[in-house]
Amino acid sequence: MDKLKLIENVDTIFTADSQGRELANAYVLVSGGVIAEIGEGPYTGRVPDEIYDGRDMVMIPGLINTHHHLYQTLFRNFKGVNSAKLFDWLTALYDRWAKVGEEAIYTSTVIGTAELLLSGATTTSDHLYLFPGGNNQLFDAEIEAARQVGIRFHPTRGSMSLSREDGGLPPKEVVQTEDEILAEYERVIDEYHEGGKFSMLRVALSPCSPFSVSDELMKETAELGRRKGVRLHTHLGETEDENQFCLEQFGLRPVDYMEELGWIGGDVWFAHLVHLSDDEIDRLSDAHVGMSHCPSSNMRLGSGIAPVTRMKETEIDISFGVDGSASNDGSNMIKELRQGLLLQRVKYGPEALTPREVLQFGTTGGARVLGREEEIGSIEPGKAADLVMVDLNRLEYAGGLSDPVSALIMCDTKGVDFTMVDGEVLVKGGRLVDEGLLDFIPKQNAIAQRFYSE
Numbered sequence: 001m002d003k004l005k006l007i008e009n010v011d012t013i014f015t016a017d018s019q020g021r022e023l024a025n026a027y028v029l030v031s032g033g034v035i036a037e038i039g040e041g042p043y044t045g046r047v048p049d050e051i052y053d054g055r056d057m058v059m060i061p062g063l064i065n066t067h068h069h070l071y072q073t074l075f076r077n078f079k080g081v082n083s084a085k086l087f088d089w090l091t092a093l094y095d096r097w098a099k100v101g102e103e104a105i106y107t108s109t110v111i112g113t114a115e116l117l118l119s120g121a122t123t124t125s126d127h128l129y130l131f132p133g134g135n136n137q138l139f140d141a142e143i144e145a146a147r148q149v150g151i152r153f154h155p156t157r158g159s160m161s162l163s164r165e166d167g168g169l170p171p172k173e174v175v176q177t178e179d180e181i182l183a184e185y186e187r188v189i190d191e192y193h194e195g196g197k198f199s200m201l202r203v204a205l206s207p208c209s210p211f212s213v214s215d216e217l218m219k220e221t222a223e224l225g226r227r228k229g230v231r232l233h234t235h236l237g238e239t240e241d242e243n244q245f246c247l248e249q250f251g252l253r254p255v256d257y258m259e260e261l262g263w264i265g266g267d268v269w270f271a272h273l274v275h276l277s278d279d280e281i282d283r284l285s286d287a288h289v290g291m292s293h294c295p296s297s298n299m300r301l302g303s304g305i306a307p308v309t310r311m312k313e314t315e316i317d318i319s320f321g322v323d324g325s326a327s328n329d330g331s332n333m334i335k336e337l338r339q340g341l342l343l344q345r346v347k348y349g350p351e352a353l354t355p356r357e358v359l360q361f362g363t364t365g366g367a368r369v370l371g372r373e374e375e376i377g378s379i380e381p382g383k384a385a386d387l388v389m390v391d392l393n394r395l396e397y398a399g400g401l402s403d404p405v406s407a408l409i410m411c412d413t414k415g416v417d418f419t420m421v422d423g424e425v426l427v428k429g430g431r432l433v434d435e436g437l438l439d440f441i442p443k444q445n446a447i448a449q450r451f452y453s454e
């Protein structure tokens with residue numbers, strides 16, 4: 001029989017279910033990685049094997065991060081490019097990225113996913129588009145690392161095929177031939193993608209961006225992804241530079257270009273979507289496209305403010321992404337929600353987004369974007385036991401408890417106190433249960449130092 005784990009006396013549970021239910025003085029019973037029962041008051045059923053105290057805690061569903069480049073944790077706060085625009089920032093770093101190997105990928109994945117767990121994320125996507133010298137094993141290395149950490153993982157196999165010589169941005173050391181890319185897409189799906197319920201690992205395909213691969217590869221990627229039943233992901237509409245580039249190169253704006261390539265659909269999610277016309281928003285809505293909103297990255301690079309407040313009235317599925325650490329410098333998921341709320345208010349006023357709305361985007365929104373709304377993203381019986389709790393006795397909430405759920409977003413939440421993924425407790429008392437993961441900090445610093453001293 002599966003072990004029963006009980007979390008009891010929880011001050012408030014924000015379930016994120018379709019009725020927006022919030023339970024007071026409540027419990028959650030977990031069996032075999034799945035939520036078996038929730039309720040208010042004391043639990044009275046079969047004696048559990050393990051009991052966790054939720055006193056003075058707010059529980060939310062595990063947050064779902066839908067855009068990251070974990071390897072970039074090695075390049076955060078990189079001296080000399082802290083004030084660069086996207087294209088300049090990319091051009092400055094591509095040459096360093098050409099030296100990234102398996103140890104760097106493994107280490108940076110452990111670091112980034114550990115940060116995510118400590119900030120309330122239980123599922124993360126990653127966009128790895130860098131395979132210097134044709135080193136395809138980097139994808140395998142990040143999967144191994146995410147397994148060690150225990151996070152639910154959606155790695156996306158990226159690609160770059162257009163080098164500077166062919167009109168793209170990256171140098172030739174980091175691009176691959178299209179045949180090799182397509183063969184690798186197929187290999188990693190066959191080897192790693194688990195389509196079943198409560199899967200801990202699903203693969204998606206993700207050419208880096210319209211300015212780093214050919215139109216042919218974009219089309220073939222979409223065809224292969226649909227044949228194999230995996231989702232598609234890329235960056236889109238991030239900067240005005242990108243609009244200019246697409247108009248000059250293809251005679252089309254980015255959304256038109258993607259439409260021509262078969263890339264507008266319910267199985268696609270785009271990171272950013274900052275620079276869109278009203279008509280483009282409506283077309284993305286008609287197609288039920290997913291969005292990963294990355295407010296810190298957009299602020300850090302000065303890219304602009306995505307029209308989330310306008311998009312929330314449409315059928316576009318909205319989720320949050322911390323984005324690569326080199327354009328955010330942190331992988332703090334719960335802070336990203338707060339950033340999103342604040343940034344929308346800069347443009348649309350104080351009623352733009354509420355704390356509960358951003359919590360919804362960060363949970364059920366993410367689940368929909370990844371095609372997993374039946375399994376994760378809310379606290380309901382039958383859903384995966386991906387649960388997060390924050391202690392209301394934290395310094396940053398003192399005096400701010402008139403609405404505990406809202407405090408998680410409005411006050412300056414620095415991290416979470418309890419994270420359970422697939423029924424396994426990975427963060428307890430605000431610390432990683434596997435303290436050995438902290439040994440990766442000096443390792444990561446040594447690798448990063450090699451990059452910036454070269």
Ligand SMILES: [Zn+2]
Binds near residue numbers: 235
């Ligand atoms: Zn990105």
